[in-house]
Amino acid sequence: MPPTAPHSRHRPKIAVMGAGSIGCHLGGSLAGAADVTLIGRPAAMDALREHGLSLTGGGRRVLRVGSSGGPADVRLATRPDAAAGADFVLVTVKSAATADAARLLAPQLTPGTVVVSFQNGLRNTQILDSALDGHPVLAGMVPYNVLRTSPGAFHQGSGGTLMVEDTPRAGPLVRALAGAGLRIEARGDMREVQYAKLLMNLNNAINALSGLPLRDQLGQRAYRECLALSQCEALAAYQAEGIRPARLGPVPARLTPRLLRLPDGLFRRLAAATLAVDAQARSSTWEDLQRGRPTEIDSLQGEVVALAARHALPAPVNTELISLVRRMEAAGPGAGRRWSGGELLAKVTSVR
Template structure:
């Protein structure tokens, strides 16, 4: 493993220097997409970076031809020193790691570096802003699913455009992302976008518990009814907090629980776009459990439970899903249970004593 500073000679400075901090599936997908248009460094675990040094990065899916970035075309690093000199740092670590990462890289950031949170959850941009003082911090959102499907290989299983705070500091990054083939929507309502994404991500735990690919799981009414319960609790908490989630698809957020409960055939007619997902796609929570890693359940279902509690509201379905995921985390990948839709619905809908 070479030192964390730099692996190769730097590219010409006409290209933005981008550091992706947290080079898992999403981070490697972003970094691999940017490799042709930016000077990219991936920061991640030593074993994962060793694979990138050997295999490079191969990206598939997303409606685009397979793309391979050879070993050596991307720098890799394992420590926070790699952020020195960066124009942009894209933070893609799990939410629980955000504060620690911010503390570690704070001393190495140049004054003009822009930090972008491309993470799940509602609080990461605020955590970064607090920890990094005067640095510009932008909120971003990745709408699609990416899973690692081989050494250095990452598959995008669903579509959609990246979303990012519409601020002048984002201009060069937006241009580089678009040149790398990634659609980007600058937004002035990222708070509302993040709440809408949280509604979508409440399916992550349900998908993991089902053991099914996303397309198959969302095709079954009983699993969608589980998601409808979770989203209904979240929407009630959002209303109490005065938040109106952004409309990210064809159906307004407030209507989604009712649509999810429709019979399968009618759901396919009204919300067919929800099922236009690659047959390989699964949730990040499924991948975390399969690989024996902690999940982000505290920043997904946990965020709903916490917000509901602040406003004196119950969130029993989300609370029960937290318990079920915690049990699977403790059991480990070999003991993972796959829940049938009717059984999972009965489990999270039943009154708790």
């Protein structure tokens, strides 16, 4: 008989599928409020066993880790069967790995297990939903930036409130996250939240092409103009599709391009929250390129280009950004051209 997933337990049992930056951050943060198992690649698990799991930013924590049972803050596993009996499975793999993760999880999940995607991108919940027949799949959103700084060490470089679908099923997870000291909001408009997050994530490619930390890159008007152009194409496609992105910050999404175009001094004053990222923070696209991994560009600029095409709208800036990131992927780990703000702006405006 497979173990059941009793929702009444005080400490929920949580498995995290994908022990990378977000998985280790969420799993490690939850360790005091839930029974956490991280499921990851053997190399990632070896690094955690050797170095432990340390989280910096928002209060440093060093956690003990173990393989099964015993006095460990988090348990480590390399096989998806470690998700059996979990109340919640948090999916934190990159979007391109979602279908495979779902295929591996499907035979392991216990009746009643709730699956929550804490990924960027618009399609992950649908992919999980169709592969995990009968299991509720909820959308989640991570607003802040987490970077792996060394093996086993993860740094949160900015702040914000986690979001998850507002349903009673999410209750124990919401309470555990809040109990772990993370800001969490249950929302009834997660689809609109995902579209709003996509607008913000369009900066990932620009950040990677700049080679700069996020704060330095966003502090320069030419890079912000590139982002504004990219967002304007997305907003036009959203409008054609009838999508109204949620408001996630002080400025409505449709006005963000105007804010981005302000001169540096004024932008710094008015967008203090946007620049409240610490000096180390970089986009995950930058990290993927440094480590020679495929980027999520298809789930970011790729979604805008696809949506625009559906409405016969042009999206040359996003198309060009995809091709520049592809060239960096092809150049190999840490290689490829770094673009100054002026150069990148000239490049993306030359194709309009």
